[in-house]
Amino acid sequence: MKNFLYRHALALFLVVMFGRVILGMLAVKGIQLIDPTLSIQKDLGWLVMLIYASFTFLAVKWVKVDKEIGLTMPKSSKDWYAWIPTLIIPLTIVYLLGFNSTWGHIPLLLIAAVGVAVNEEILFRGILLRAILPFGKTVAIIVPSLxxxxxHLSNIFVGGDVTFALFQFGWTFFSGMALTTMVLANRSLLPAIAFHFVLDATEYAATGEFGVHSVEYSIKWLSILFFLNVAFFLYSLYMLKKSNTKSQNLFMAGMPK
Structure with missing residues (x-):
C-alpha cells in the first residue's frame, strides 16, 4: 500500500483528501452526540483543521514523500525575505476589518490557522503538485489552484455566506497559483505554509470565524482582497522567473570553459 501510494501521487492525494474528511466528520459527530449544540462553524472548526493537518502530515511522513514535496528548509534566508512584500495582504485585512475576536478565542483561531496552512499546503502545493508537475509547470500551477x-465553495453547504464564498473562490484560485509558484521558486513548502498561516490567522482574528464565514462583507472589501491576490500571483511569477534565471546562471557558470 505504501509503495503504491508513493508511486501514484494522485492516488495519495485522493486518499488523504477523503481520509481526513471522514476522520474529521467522525470526530465532529462523536462530539455532537455528547453536546448537540456545538457546530463546526462556531465551535469545532479549529478541531477539524487540526485533525486535517495531522492526518495529512502523518500520511506524507508514512509514505516518505515529505522531503520530495518540499517539507525541507529553503536553501537561503533570502527565500524567506523575498516574500515580505506579500504581507501587504494581511496588513490590508487588519486595516479594513480590525480585530474582532475575544482574547480567549485567539488560541483556537491560531490552532485553526496552523491547521489550515499545514493541511492545504501539503495537500495542494505538495502532494497534488507532485502528481501534476510532470505535465508541465503551467498545468501544475493552474489545475491544483482551480x-x-x-x-472553498463547499463552505456554502455548511452555512457560509454565498457572496463571500464566490469571491473566496476567485481569490483562492489566484492565491493558489501564487503559492504554487512560490513553492516552485523556493523548492520548499515552508515559506508558503508560513505565509498561509499569517494570512489565515489575520483573517480569523479580523472576522472572528474559523474560515466558514456567515457574516456579509462589503463588495468593496471583497474586491480589494481579490485584486491583492491577483497582485500576489504576478509577484510570484516574477520571483519564479528570477529564480529560474539564477539557476540557469549557476548552471552556466559550472560548465567547462
Missing part, C-alpha cells in the same frame, strides 16, 4: 478554489 481545485483549491473549488474546495
Amino acid at each position: 481545485l483549491f478554489g473549488a474546495a
Whole structure:
C-alpha cells in the first residue's frame, strides 16, 4: 500500500483528501452526540483543521514523500525575505476589518490557522503538485489552484455566506497559483505554509470565524482582497522567473570553459 501510494501521487492525494474528511466528520459527530449544540462553524472548526493537518502530515511522513514535496528548509534566508512584500495582504485585512475576536478565542483561531496552512499546503502545493508537475509547470500551477478554489465553495453547504464564498473562490484560485509558484521558486513548502498561516490567522482574528464565514462583507472589501491576490500571483511569477534565471546562471557558470 505504501509503495503504491508513493508511486501514484494522485492516488495519495485522493486518499488523504477523503481520509481526513471522514476522520474529521467522525470526530465532529462523536462530539455532537455528547453536546448537540456545538457546530463546526462556531465551535469545532479549529478541531477539524487540526485533525486535517495531522492526518495529512502523518500520511506524507508514512509514505516518505515529505522531503520530495518540499517539507525541507529553503536553501537561503533570502527565500524567506523575498516574500515580505506579500504581507501587504494581511496588513490590508487588519486595516479594513480590525480585530474582532475575544482574547480567549485567539488560541483556537491560531490552532485553526496552523491547521489550515499545514493541511492545504501539503495537500495542494505538495502532494497534488507532485502528481501534476510532470505535465508541465503551467498545468501544475493552474489545475491544483482551480481545485483549491473549488474546495472553498463547499463552505456554502455548511452555512457560509454565498457572496463571500464566490469571491473566496476567485481569490483562492489566484492565491493558489501564487503559492504554487512560490513553492516552485523556493523548492520548499515552508515559506508558503508560513505565509498561509499569517494570512489565515489575520483573517480569523479580523472576522472572528474559523474560515466558514456567515457574516456579509462589503463588495468593496471583497474586491480589494481579490485584486491583492491577483497582485500576489504576478509577484510570484516574477520571483519564479528570477529564480529560474539564477539557476540557469549557476548552471552556466559550472560548465567547462
